[in-house]
Amino acid sequence: MTLLALDWILMLEKLILIAIIVFASLGIALYTTFSERKVAAVLQDRPGPNRAGPMGLLQPLADGLKLIMKEEIIPNSASKALFILGPAMAMTAALMTCAVIPWSSSVELFGRKIDLQIADINIGILYVFGVVSMGVYGIMIGGWASNNKFSLMAALRGASQAISYELAMGLSLIAVLMISGSLSLKTIVDQQMAPGAWWNIVYQPLGFILFFVCAMAECNRTPFDLPEAENELNMGYHQEYSSMKLGFYLFAEYVNMIMSSAVMASLYFGGYDIPFLDESTLAPNIAAILGVLSLLTKIVIFLFLFMWIRWTIPRFRYDQLMNLGWKSLIPLALVNMLATGAVILWQQG
């Protein structure tokens, strides 16, 4: 009988929202691969892909089709179940993050108030951290199951890198949480949206830089792309993968980038807040749509930043990576946390 007590319309609403968000993030990830290539090209004085469709806009579809049509190879010596589990976990973990990101305020449709967030759980950001650190299992399992020494080394690198940088990331996050006093992403965004309130970047510039560097390391982006360092480890953990399993790994990286951009936008840049505009003066539905656009703009800016950095900075050496993580970022994050705590205490008198 408890089943019948469920709000079935709410279920339907959330299902539709999940479908929209998952497919939208996949679509955006698809075009992020394209823009990655375009950004790389213009930064290197090239035109980039421009043959498939007008201005090359069909290129990601062609790439996807190519990946699907390729032969699916599972090496004989690979551990089959884990070999398949690896990319699946990487993709799942990447996509699960989007559940707690507040995409916008609520819209009113058919007399119902629909939150544009799949789940506003009160431990939102902790959930993100939990899921993101699960993403490293995708790399580890994939690298181990390949039964290839390069893949294994890449997996080890990926795991140790993720662990080291998650620490600094968590510590720089604590400073934000001290200001907001809540773990729910929605609350954090709403506090930044409130009239007269500033975005968290104003209070936490150092924290943001630390978080950004760590996010880049978590996404395995250059300059921290040691797990897939082409010139040392061939392809790293996805060396033995082919067809769509490889595609999933590559895709997961882009979905991770989008999600970490969304998290950073929500934590430090006001999420779906439109700067210098009081959203409460607008009709709620229009405000919600503008909010989505605002968040997407912030995400696109972050994605461009990710790409811009990738095509500028060479890769860290492994010991440099560890030095930076443990000897620079973590102490800085601790200092930032203590300073924030001290200021908050002093303000409270």
Add this chain to the structure above:
Amino acid sequence: MQALTNRSKAVNRDPMTFMERLYLPNIVKGMAITFSHIFKKQPTIQYPEQKREFSPVFRGLHVLNRDAEGRENCTACGLCAVACPAEAITMEAAERMPGEEHLYREEKYAAKYEINMLRCIFCGLCEEACPKDAIYLSETFAPANFTRKGFIYGKDDLLIPNKNTAPEEYATAKGAAR
């Protein structure tokens, strides 16, 4: 030690200063450089549609020349084959029969003329050796082929189309018309 060029720079092995150890200022500097490249002119040539002009001295695929009346210049004297360092040229001579004066300029002509484009090094010595202005290196290059045999170019591949009857094909073979 005396430097060979004036371009050498001494490597600075001083320990990094605080500003350098911050990384970020230099990273920002580097990012400014890459960003400025967005606005630079791209040197790309969109290949199949646009083609880059070869220089007039480009040594490409060979053509066998005709004279102003469209008659073949080659007399199959074999000097080109002798001059060829890669030994890529073979030919067989034949005598011009009465009534063929409109085809061949002199009494002797090449019945068979073959150049193996896999052996040819495009040095242009055949062009220099030819006393009759019969062989030239055009401004085109040998297209890819699937078989080795396909790279042995016979007379029908090499002989330039008649300028008077087929001017367009003539220009394509010469390669300078773009």
